[in-house]
Amino acid sequence: MQNLFLFNFIVRRMTFLILTIFFSFAFVYQVEAQNVDNKGNEFIMSYLTPYSSGATQQLHLTSDVNTAVTIQYPVNSPTFETTVNVSPGTIEIVEIPSDAANGWIPGTVQNNSVRAFSAPNTEFVCYMTNIETFTSDAALALPVDTYNTEFIALTYNPLFTGSMFTVTAAFNNTTVTIIPSKNLQGGFAAGVPFNITLNKGEGFQGRGNSSGIDGDVSGSIIQSDKPVTLVNGNQCTNVPPFQLYCDHIFEIAQPTQSWGNRVLIQGLINNPEGPVYRIIASEDNTSISIDGALLTNLNRGQFYETDRLPGNHEFTSDKPIFVSQFMTGMNPGFGDPAMCNMIPPEQFQNAYVFSTVGGLQYAEHYINLIAQNDNIGSVLLDGSPIPAGDFTAIGSTGYSAATVSIGEGTHATSSPDGHGLVVYGVNEDDSYLYPGGALFNFINPGTDLNPPICEVTILGNFANGSATDNGTDDTGIFFVVLDAGSDNLNLAVAPFTPGDPVVTYTVNLIDPNQNGSGTVLATDGSGNQCNSEISLQGGGGVFDYMTLWAVSDANSGKLYYYSLVENASAFLNIEGDILGIQGDKDIEDMKINDNGEFYFVNNVGTSTIYKFNFSDLDGDGTTPVPAVLVGSTGLPSDPNTDSPEEIASLLFYEIPTDRIIFSNLYGIGKASKKLYNISTIDGSIVEIATLNVNGDFRTDGMTIGADGIVYLLKTNDTGGESEIWKFNEFPSGDISYVRQIETSLKVEALSAHPNGYLYASDMYRFFEISVNDSYIGYLADYNVDVEGMDFFYQLEQYLPIQPVLQFTPIQGATDVKNTSKIPTEFGLTQNYPNPFNPSTTINYSIPQAGFVNISVYNLLGENVATLVNENLQVGTYAIQFNADNLPSGMYIYKLVTNGFSQSMKMMLTK
Numbered sequence: 001m002q003n004l005f006l007f008n009f010i011v012r013r014m015t016f017l018i019l020t021i022f023f024s025f026a027f028v029y030q031v032e033a034q035n036v037d038n039k040g041n042e043f044i045m046s047y048l049t050p051y052s053s054g055a056t057q058q059l060h061l062t063s064d065v066n067t068a069v070t071i072q073y074p075v076n077s078p079t080f081e082t083t084v085n086v087s088p089g090t091i092e093i094v095e096i097p098s099d100a101a102n103g104w105i106p107g108t109v110q111n112n113s114v115r116a117f118s119a120p121n122t123e124f125v126c127y128m129t130n131i132e133t134f135t136s137d138a139a140l141a142l143p144v145d146t147y148n149t150e151f152i153a154l155t156y157n158p159l160f161t162g163s164m165f166t167v168t169a170a171f172n173n174t175t176v177t178i179i180p181s182k183n184l185q186g187g188f189a190a191g192v193p194f195n196i197t198l199n200k201g202e203g204f205q206g207r208g209n210s211s212g213i214d215g216d217v218s219g220s221i222i223q224s225d226k227p228v229t230l231v232n233g234n235q236c237t238n239v240p241p242f243q244l245y246c247d248h249i250f251e252i253a254q255p256t257q258s259w260g261n262r263v264l265i266q267g268l269i270n271n272p273e274g275p276v277y278r279i280i281a282s283e284d285n286t287s288i289s290i291d292g293a294l295l296t297n298l299n300r301g302q303f304y305e306t307d308r309l310p311g312n313h314e315f316t317s318d319k320p321i322f323v324s325q326f327m328t329g330m331n332p333g334f335g336d337p338a339m340c341n342m343i344p345p346e347q348f349q350n351a352y353v354f355s356t357v358g359g360l361q362y363a364e365h366y367i368n369l370i371a372q373n374d375n376i377g378s379v380l381l382d383g384s385p386i387p388a389g390d391f392t393a394i395g396s397t398g399y400s401a402a403t404v405s406i407g408e409g410t411h412a413t414s415s416p417d418g419h420g421l422v423v424y425g426v427n428e429d430d431s432y433l434y435p436g437g438a439l440f441n442f443i444n445p446g447t448d449l450n451p452p453i454c455e456v457t458i459l460g461n462f463a464n465g466s467a468t469d470n471g472t473d474d475t476g477i478f479f480v481v482l483d484a485g486s487d488n489l490n491l492a493v494a495p496f497t498p499g500d501p502v503v504t505y506t507v508n509l510i511d512p513n514q515n516g517s518g519t520v521l522a523t524d525g526s527g528n529q530c531n532s533e534i535s536l537q538g539g540g541g542v543f544d545y546m547t548l549w550a551v552s553d554a555n556s557g558k559l560y561y562y563s564l565v566e567n568a569s570a571f572l573n574i575e576g577d578i579l580g581i582q583g584d585k586d587i588e589d590m591k592i593n594d595n596g597e598f599y600f601v602n603n604v605g606t607s608t609i610y611k612f613n614f615s616d617l618d619g620d621g622t623t624p625v626p627a628v629l630v631g632s633t634g635l636p637s638d639p640n641t642d643s644p645e646e647i648a649s650l651l652f653y654e655i656p657t658d659r660i661i662f663s664n665l666y667g668i669g670k671a672s673k674k675l676y677n678i679s680t681i682d683g684s685i686v687e688i689a690t691l692n693v694n695g696d697f698r699t700d701g702m703t704i705g706a707d708g709i710v711y712l713l714k715t716n717d718t719g720g721e722s723e724i725w726k727f728n729e730f731p732s733g734d735i736s737y738v739r740q741i742e743t744s745l746k747v748e749a750l751s752a753h754p755n756g757y758l759y760a761s762d763m764y765r766f767f768e769i770s771v772n773d774s775y776i777g778y779l780a781d782y783n784v785d786v787e788g789m790d791f792f793y794q795l796e797q798y799l800p801i802q803p804v805l806q807f808t809p810i811q812g813a814t815d816v817k818n819t820s821k822i823p824t825e826f827g828l829t830q831n832y833p834n835p836f837n838p839s840t841t842i843n844y845s846i847p848q849a850g851f852v853n854i855s856v857y858n859l860l861g862e863n864v865a866t867l868v869n870e871n872l873q874v875g876t877y878a879i880q881f882n883a884d885n886l887p888s889g890m891y892i893y894k895l896v897t898n899g900f901s902q903s904m905k906m907m908l909t910k
Contacts, residue, residue, distance in 0.1 A: 036440045039123040040143020046166040046203045047101035051248040055132035057096040062355040067122035075201025091358040106207035107186015138432035146440040147227035148255030153220040162208030162215040165232040169198035174226040181219035219301035239337040247337035257442040259320035260344030266368045266401040270335040274310030276326040286319040312394040320444040334426035338433035347439040348418030354436040362425035370420040379415045442527025447473040454530035462508040467522030470501035475525030477503040486518020589649040589788035607633040607647040609683040631683025649702035689733035701750025713750040722747035761786035826900040835907040838884040852897040
């Protein structure tokens with residue numbers, strides 16, 4: 001098979017537009033390495049069943065930038081949707097339909113979750129609240145980029161039947177395995193794993209069968225093949241048991257991958273006798289200590305509950321643990337049961353923007369803040385230092401804790417190093433309690449101890465690479481980012497679902513005239529990382545890797561190199577002679593092999609084969625480089641007849657067959673209809689086959705398409721009637737008709753490109769031709785008689801290069817003349833042009849009549865356009881998509897019909 005390679009030329013005059021071509025397959029963005037935290041631009045959330053159906057569910061939204069947040073319920077086919085503007089320093093409250101909390105049926109998969117999202121790069125903070133007199137609570141919602149694949153539920157003893165958890169998916173076709181610690185409603189036995197399948201926005205609620213400790217589902221293990229989120233809590237519980245009063249409590253669980261070995265805790269101002277704590281283990285044989293003294297040993301999924309524990313303390317362990325703090329009931333001051341996740345120091349942030357629960361529900365609000373001792377005096381609340389005297393040391397841990405009363409609203413804290421933050425509010429027999437924020441770095445690898453593998457190839461002024469994490473126990477790739485400090489680099493990551501085993505990316509220069517350097521950092525689902533160092537060369541528009549056309553002028557015997565991408569306004573850009581070929585040569589066709597040897601056929605007197613090697617070029621574009629005579633084919637030329645026997649086209653094609661005598665070089669007679677094998681040693685030939693066609697059949701081009709099919713150009717010396725045929729099985733003579741090329745002039749050259757199109761020349765224009773549909777387009781005229789052409793590709797690797805230049809569709813182009821016009825299978829083809837601005841054409845085939853939907857989605861999964869939504873008959877169709885009202889970026893278009901679906905990507909560039 002002919003190798004489609006690009007060779008490293010010495011003559012290098014390409015501009016940076018080649019980058020635009022390469023990036024047509026990926027969504028391009030610049031991103032700096034950043035920690036995953038509680039701020040985000042997409043949240044998918046599930047409420048738990050509240051104390052009573054009269055409770056009010058709300059989202060409280062805040063942000064440190066102006067943004068618009070859209071809320072939908074349920075996620076799929078929403079019946080409730082609203083958009084609110086969120087400004088810094090404000091709290092926007094959105095009331096959610098009560099079914100979001102009251103509509104859950106334990107043990108079933110339901111479309112009952114809430115989605116909140118904003119535009120990219122405008123992150124916000126989201127709190128979930130359940131407002132009901134005497135039994136409110138709130139939770140810090142977590143964005144989709146914090147989701148992961150393993151959770152262990154941690155709740156409390158239920159007063160009513162069963163404590164609860166709800167697992168919710170962020171991606172379609174997510175398989176979730178649940179191992180319940182207690183019997184669940186719906187017939188799920190304790191300790192027996194079961195699987196469910198969730199699509200994006202769907203949730204499954206697990207709920208215990210009984211009250212008290214026997215109905216507490218703490219320790220239930222939830223695992224998935226794609227990232228999910230988990231909310232856990234109680235409809236109503238007494239903390240500790242048998243102490244009045246019961247409250248509804250809930251918190252968003254944190255994935256085990258974010259658990260640590262050390263947790264600092266701080267008492268609550270309204271709990272002088274101390275809160276209750278539960279510590280749960282992620283692995284067997286976990287040893288847990290408090291303030292340096294052994295407390296207990298736990299196995300995976302087991303938890304330990306402390307007595308009421310006043311003051312500030314430190315829990316440590318030899319394996320990752322998670323700790324929840326429970327505000328108790330029947331306090332001498334305000335408050336009642338509430339639940340809060342305790343954050344390990346590794347997940348502390350240097351700064352937080354947070355909010356109290358608004359709406360005048362609570363009389364008092366506080367923060368608990370834990371900071372490093374060295375930072376005391378430098379910890380700021382709303383820009384002012386917290387007095388050093390407010391802090392109390394937490395033993396010899398190196399940290400101190402302070403409790404500060406705050407007013408209702410949004411606030412900000414900061415410190416030189418990371419600090420922990422808990423926000424809470426109280427009223428008579430009521431309370432809320434949640435972390436003010438956290439990092440969610442994957443610091444607990446679990447069973448995935450293998451770092452991913454990063455690979456990159458530097459290609460002058462751009463690079464492409466991959467991150468792979470597909471071994472035993474591997475969790476797949478979750479993040480690919482540019483590390484902090486990267487300079488003058490753009491990163492383009494191919495769309496992927498977190499957990500995919502392989503992710504590809506490309507990197508290019510922001511300013512093509514300057515050098516760029518940095519590091520691409522890839523992280524798997526357990527926090528293991530690999531990196532690739534990137535150093536790109538800018539300036540001068542000089543590259544080692546190019547895509548070129550080689551074209552001959554039959555009248556002068558000259559060869560030119562023509563740039564495919566150097567000038568976006570003209571398809572051809574003749575730079576000058578790079579080869580000195582004698583004027584007596586009539587060059588018919590040219591092809592390059594995988595050794596860098598360029599062969600052409602000369603038809604003067606008799607067909608002769610010449611070659612030269614690009615390594616012979618000196619790069620100045622002026623010094624002639626001699627062509628080396630390989631030899632004569634022995635075919636006589638008769639200028640006095642209309643059918644001279646000469647080689648019209650060359651082809652390199654490798655195939656295991658006994659008929660190959662000389663080499664993998666083939667030629668075809670212009671009018672003899674014969675296919676020959678040509679020796680690359682002396683040019684002699686052996687007849688292989690005769691084409692199975694009748695009448696006058698003149699050929700002038702032969703090429704291998706991206707589909708591996710060998711295509712043949714049928715031409716006419718008097719012009720017109722040019723057609724494309726194909727070999728049914730090369731190198732046999734069995735060929736069949738494909739389509740006509742609409743031009744009145746003689747077509748003299750044919751070549752194929754990996755983008756799937758064929759390219760031809762009718763002496764004065766280049767044509768772009770589809771062999772799958774009716775599309776044909778051309779560019780502006782030029783003044784060179786093109787006799788042959790070929791694409792050159794890099795020897796080291798394939799490059800998915802696709803022209804960005806706009807071909808003009810020829811009006812009235814005929815359908816492809818196939819032996820069967822009725823499509824035999826469903827199909828959706830790549831849009832053309834791609835990238836596009838602002839319109840593009842999408843072709844599709846329907847072999848069965850039925851209802852057809854073609855829709856366009858952005859990378860958030862939002863439907864931005866519906867192109868087809870009707871019953872169609874069998875046939876091949878084309879639809880034009882105009883994206884004039886959409887921003888630049890990657891979009892997905894999807895065909896759905898008769899149980900078949902197919903998606904393709906396209907790039908809008910404005």
